[in-house]
Amino acid sequence: MPGLEDLYKEIILDHYRNPRNRGELPPPACKTEGFNPLCGDEIVVYAHIVDDQIVDIKMGGQGCSISQSSASMMSQAVKGKTIDEVKQLTNDFKAMMSIPGKGAASSSEADSAEAIAAAKAAASAGDAGNIAATTAGAAEKPDLSMGDLSALKGVVKFPVRIKCAVLSWNTLLEAIEQAEAS
Amino acid sequence: MPVDFSTIKADFPIFDRQINGKPIVYLDSGATSQKPRAVLDAMDNYYRNHSASVNRGAYQLAAEANDLVDDARASVARFIGAPSSNEIIFTKNATEAMNLFAYSWGHANLGEGDVVVISEMEHHANIVPWHMLTQSKGIELRWIPLTESGELDLSNLDALLDGAKLVSVTAMSNVLGTMNPIRRLADAAHAVGAIMMADGSQYVPHVPTNVTELGVDAMIFTGHKMLGPTGVGVLWGTTELLDAMPPFLGGGDMIMQVTKEGFTTNALPHKFEAGTPMVAEIIGLGAAVKYLENIGMDNVREHEVSLTAYALRSLKERFGDDITIHGPSEPASRGGLLSLVYKDVHPHDLSQVLDQANVCVRAGHHCAKPLMQLMGVNSTARASLHVYNDESDIDALADALESADDIFGGLGF
Ligand SMILES: Cc1ncc(COP(=O)(O)O)c(C=O)c1O
Secondary structure, three states: OOOHHHOOOHHHHHHHHOOOOEOOOOOOOEEEEEEOOOOOOEEEEEEEEEOOEEEEEEEEEEOOHHHHHHHHHHHHHHOOOEHHHHHHHHHHHHHHOOOOOOOOOOOHHHHHHHHHHHHHHHHHHOOHHHHHHHHHOOOOOOOOOOHHHHHHHHHHHOHHHHHHHHHHHHHHHHHHHHHHHO | OOOOHHHHHHHOHHHHOEEOOEEOEEOEOOOOOOOOHHHHHHHHHHHHHOOOOOOOOOOHHHHHHHHHHHHHHHHHHHHOOOOOHHHEEEEOOHHHHHHHHHHHHHHHHOOOOOEEEEEOOOOHHHOHHHHHHHHHHOOEEEEEOEOOOOOEOOOOHHHHHOOEEEEEEEOEOOOOOEEOOHHHHHHHHHHOOOEEEEEOOOOOOOOOOOHHHHOOOEEEEEHHHOOOOOOOEEEEEOHHHHHHOOOOOOOOOOEEEEOOOOEEEOOOOHHHOOOOOOHHHHHHHHHHHHHHHHHOHHHHHHHHHHHHHHHHHHHHHHHHHHEEEOOOOOHHHEOOEEEEEEOOOOHHHHHHHHHOOOEEOEEEOOOOHHHHHHHOOOOEEEEEOOOOOOHHHHHHHHHHHHHHHHHHOOOOO
């Protein structure tokens, strides 16, 4: 059994204790909500998107250390980035969670089933880090560093928690879709 | 007759298993219970020695399979004090049983503005089918509120019941452990001409049950929470009620006659059991009921009350104000379902930490989101008991809770 030290890294607990970019944004920022039907975790994303760029982002909601720290780290990582960069980062993050990359945003339900299947394979293969490294190492991508986010790498060894980690990302993708549609 | 509960674990093969060299501390029977060897053997015996379709063949094997199902049905009827085994309708689970009832009885008896009364502590299985009728039939759904201590607030019952056609309330809350005054509600419902449905999913597996004494017209429960297999649940209703209800699913077994012009329905219970039933699961449920009867439901209840008392006492002694246990504080008026809040540790994180010690508890909303909203939380961590639990399981839970401090001890918000 993987040890809890792989999951609860100090930096994760720090983001959980002191969530960054917590709060709300008034319209025209768009607001989307994400729920984890399994455990009731809830994420609210306020994203102010101007000319294909996330100029500001705030996060709300309640949940476990993994969902909330992932949201906090994500908000830091995507602020100021272009939509394309954010989509790339999302793919990279999901790859780190052993979820195969997709062109466009996908429904969170589909993701979770895949996530669990893929993660089981990864957990038994034993080395999640390699998967992330190979995927992220592919050519012609913008140079986006995972930064603090790589602390969440250990989540992949706890397949039921992957949903918690990707909840904020799927919620942000929905916000982007909304902005793109309007 | 005194029962030696220390030998009960040995009846459950899963407890022979160790995970990472340590025994399993199973505290999630509220979600699903473990199965004794008697249940596994009964199902195995059907498939090995008596496998045949029921209600159809005239040959020996088919007759044996029929007898096994009839015996299981009679056992379940006896277990809940039902006047007739024809009143036991087997379904896939409690959820399907409630949907069958809501669809069949609801469509025949409810119209625009008719009132269905439920409570704020219901499982989604006793909420969503009524929401569906709100949408399709325009019924009005009313909610019995809760008191601070997590009991039904019946101070405005008369007003709530005004115009009611149905009162449908859980006999035991799957989150708070609260045991509700079903008899009182049934009497009040009848006084205004309404009928009474009880959700017995958490009650029937743990408390001696007699539907006639409870005064209810219908009740649902689910096999897998009462030491039986998954895939079988029960709708019980009075003969009068079930006879007046239109069929739910159409197909084989539920008909008396089919012509090109139409059909007539079979007698109870077959009228509501269309298609080939879950024969092995029904037989398994029959074996589970006999296993519980052998121990004696009075003994089961007594064991769980004393274990709940031990849990409430020892957790409080050890953790003081660092632990909150929701629901009634008096063990005799509650079931062995303990929703815990430990310091600021989120339920999901807590269950993850407990898992390191093979302590299995459920973290989540327990399919009771309106109750969660009322409690102001998204989820709770719930430890729940059954016959095989003992004080060592509670001690293991307490030890594991302490280890959460190693990781989350420094948390302060
Ligand atoms: C009070 C209550 N009602 C209904 C159900 C539904 O049972 P099932 O999922 O077996 O249909 C449950 C179980 O989760 C429950 O606790």
